[in-house]
Amino acid sequence: MKKYQFFCLILIFVISNMYTNHTFAYSYGDPNEEKLAEVYKEMMLKLDQTPPDFTSAKAIFETVKKEIDMHMGHEPAETILNNLEKKDKKKLTENMEKLLVLNIARRLENIEKNFSEYDTSKKLLAKAFATYEALSPIVESKNTETDKKLKAEFDNALNSLGNPGLFGVGKKESDIKAFKASKETILTTLQKEFGLASLKVGHFTESENESGINNEKKDWTDISNIRNWIPLLVIVGIIAGVVGFTVRQRKK
Structure with a gap:
């Protein structure tokens, strides 16, 4: 009988471990994208046209101006808008790249301030990495090793969250x-x-909403998600089977 109990305990451990690894595998697959990084990409597409479409680029940029003003002060957006008005593509591109770097700094700073909040920190890091992905081709074109080093450090940062x-x-x-x-x-x-x-970059905000993260349910504690009940149901089923088997054996 003991060997069956031992087998069931091992099975429970394996199933739990497999499920945990599947659910919490380290990845940047967060459903939230970084809006500023997406705006940058869209603006660059407009500016790479012949001739550059500064009007459309400005309209795209204005969709994030309010957020930039809120989190980074008024100077960055004013500088970008000035570049757009003067149709200075070179300065505009350089300043947009700098704005993305500042955004990464903001995200990482907020992670440090919210470090004990795993879900918030992981989402903020996903946004920081999404921002870097927009800059990665530029860094890689200058120095491939630097790009690899930065990506490795983002991985290290992710692991440090626990x-x-x-x-x-x-x-x-x-x-x-x-x-x-x-x-x-x-x-x-x-x-x-x-x-x-x-x-x-001006004031750094600490609250979850001000950090640009929605108050969503934590994936692993969301009882409305049927997936989170699967390992418990499997474990309960195994335990019930063991108990039933034990009762039958004793009756014999």
């Missing part, structure tokens, strides 16, 4: 010191690559 696991199963402790080290490397490298005198 993992709450599923009801404690598969839990991994977070490491604020490791995050700060990756943050410093990322920002110092980007500041140098894009020639920013400072990475100060």
Whole structure:
């Protein structure tokens, strides 16, 4: 009888571990995209036309102006709008790239301030990485190794967030010191690559809503998601089977 109990315990552990790894595998597959990065890409497409379409580029930029003003102060947006008015493509491109770097700095700063909040921090990091993906081709064209180093540091930052696991199963402790080290490397490298005198972006907000993250249910605690009940139902079924088998064996 003991061998059946041992087998069931092993099976429960394996199923729980597989489910946890599937649900919490480290990835940047967050459904939220970084709007500023998308705006940058759309603007560059308009500016790469012959002749450059500054009118459309301005209309696209204005969709994020309010958010930029709120989180980074008025100077960045005013500078971009001035470049658009003067139809200075070179300066406009350079300043948009710098704006993306500032956005990464803002996201990483908010992660540090919300570090104990796993879901918030992970979404903020996804947004920071989405922003870097827009800049990656530029960095890679200058130095492939620098691009690889930055992507590796984003991976390190993600790992440093830890993992709450599923009801404690598969839990991994977070490491604020490791995050700060990756943050410093990322920002110092980007500041140098894009020639920013400072990475100060006005006030940094701490609340989840002000960070640009929606108050969504945590994936692993959302009881309305039937997927989260599967491992529990499997485990309950196994335990019920073991109990039933034990009762029958004793009756014999």
